[in-house]
Amino acid sequence: MNGLELIKHTNGGGEMTATCSTGSVELLKQGVVKYTNTEKLQIYNAFSNAFDNYLIVFGSLTSKPGGSNFMMALRNVDGSHDGSYNIQRLVADGGNPIAARFTGQTVCYGVDCGPTVPSGGHVYIYGPALRQPTAFRSVGARSAPSVQVADYASTHTSSATYDSIELGDNSSGYSQTGTLTIYGFKKQSVV
């Protein structure tokens, strides 16, 4: 099978599970996570050697009590993590685009969101389970306070392999609600 494939535990690695520090999370099926008012959402066994590259689709995304950044950080099931993130941000909110660069961060940006009108976005993750630094590209539409183009390109400095991911705003007290779906990009086998 080729193309875009929903993550299943039979793809390799362990079975996917999800937890959160506050709120509630439900694994609708392997690869599909529904979260409600969560802070610090952890998804274990999201990545494996079955795929090199991944896509996470964020739909119906809202946040409380106001707008927030749904940040991401690579983790392993055993809790290990290292390295730092460098981020290039591009945001257009009402007028000309503005850009900013952040280096040496403990998290990178996923999809920005707001409290009322749902936001959406795609995050491409290149090589998280490979023994090389990981790259991220977020393409998002933030719906509040008014619609914004909110894009991020990020790199992670560590060459370790990762099987899990943690998501949530870096500031406590901000929670997110929505459903995310994790796909792997399947390569075609040449015989």
Place this chain on the structure above:
Amino acid sequence: MSGLVTMTPDYCECWGDKATINANGGVDFENISELDLNGVFTSEFDNYVIFLSGGVSANAFIRAKMIDENGDPNSSGYVDQYINYTTVLGSGRSAVKTHGWDFTNWTGNMNGTEMHLYGPFLPTPTAQRSVNVDAYSGARMYENASSHSVAASWRGIRFATNANTMTGNVVVMGYAE
């Protein structure tokens, strides 16, 4: 079923020369000013991606409106934020629209759009993000994030030009879970 699934329209209508549903489930269109794709959003999927490519008879904004179960387009609640990169400078603007989203601007015969729709069938407002390339000055990035504030379930989408006509192909895909 997993990944991307082609959503063949129940039917399509156009204003112009012709539009035909092809064997792959997409729609080929020639010299049209409006194209309705009906039945491409269903309860099966929450999120969709639309690939639109082709050319225009002369410079044109390509706009989109959501279509309800009766085949009627909705004309309120659209907000656009675009960014436009030509040469080295970027510009942007946000505006409230009644004629739908102006999600890209096409020039010549080499243009492409990847439009992501989040939740069009769900009875909640819809978010949209398009990543475009058009032939202005050889190549241009004209990108767009939009929202539609009407909390209703939409079954299709209308593409239209603000002026002139377009020729090309469009295919709608659902993200299977």
